[in-house]
Amino acid sequence: MSKRKRKDRKAEVKGITSEGAIKRYRGFLEKEFKADDVPDRGEYVSLHKRIKLPEKRSIDIIVYSSDIIYVSGSAYIDENEFATSATRIVQLAQQATTPLEEKRPISIQRAKCILDFACKVNLDNEYERMVAIILSDTCHEIVLREQMKELNIEGAPLDEGIPDKIKKIKDKGYAVIEEDAIKNLRETRNRIVHYGEVPHKGQAEEALKIAEQVLKSVSRN
Secondary structure, eight states: OOOOEEEEEEETTTTTTTTHHHHHHHHHHHHHOOOOOOOOOOEEEEOOOOOOOTTTTEEEEETTTTEEEEEETTTTOOOOHHHHHHHHHHHHHHHSOOHHHHHHHHHHHHHHHHHHHHSSOOTTSHHHHHHHHHHHHHHHHHHHHHHHHHTTSGGGGGOHHHHHHHHHHHHTTTTTTTHHHHHHHHHHHHHHHHOOOOHHHHHHHHHHHHHHHHHHHHHHH
16 A cells, blocks of 8 residues: 655745745734744745644645745645645735735825824823723724725625624635734723723733734735
């Protein structure tokens, strides 16, 4: 009986090895697949990540300096499972090379300015903590709406709630960084706006941190 071979796929994604793209790609792989770094990189390897699967199976993603992405998986991974994962891995690379800021620069810059202001408020003051969380949520709203527009989602869906927006974006194959945190922050924001709930300092600090990560995922650098 012949030995099973590892499954593999190769794709070229122009620009994936640029500084901004490789940073975004690393984040996408870590958030969506919980991929770990593999430290023993070769001379022409820009990135090597590993996705651990049950039963000691794994998928490796190697990005070469020539903009070639090589995806390989354990021999005993189901063919369809590997194909689905490999396709998604390449999709994320393509998204990483075309950050939203390049296509929607004015809106993303506005979100950055809002976050910059929010980062300057005094988090020891309970009312300013409210402001920090509301503005962080506003940044997320701007990013999600612009992602939807870029994906040709128009009309009523643009005014739907955060979970619905995220679902529609993901249905189009587009990754949303920190999606659970974005949903949780909207709930916190609603309690502030509708009930006057006062957040503690740690909540405000975390809100600003999440908004910064979200903006980094769509920024040029």
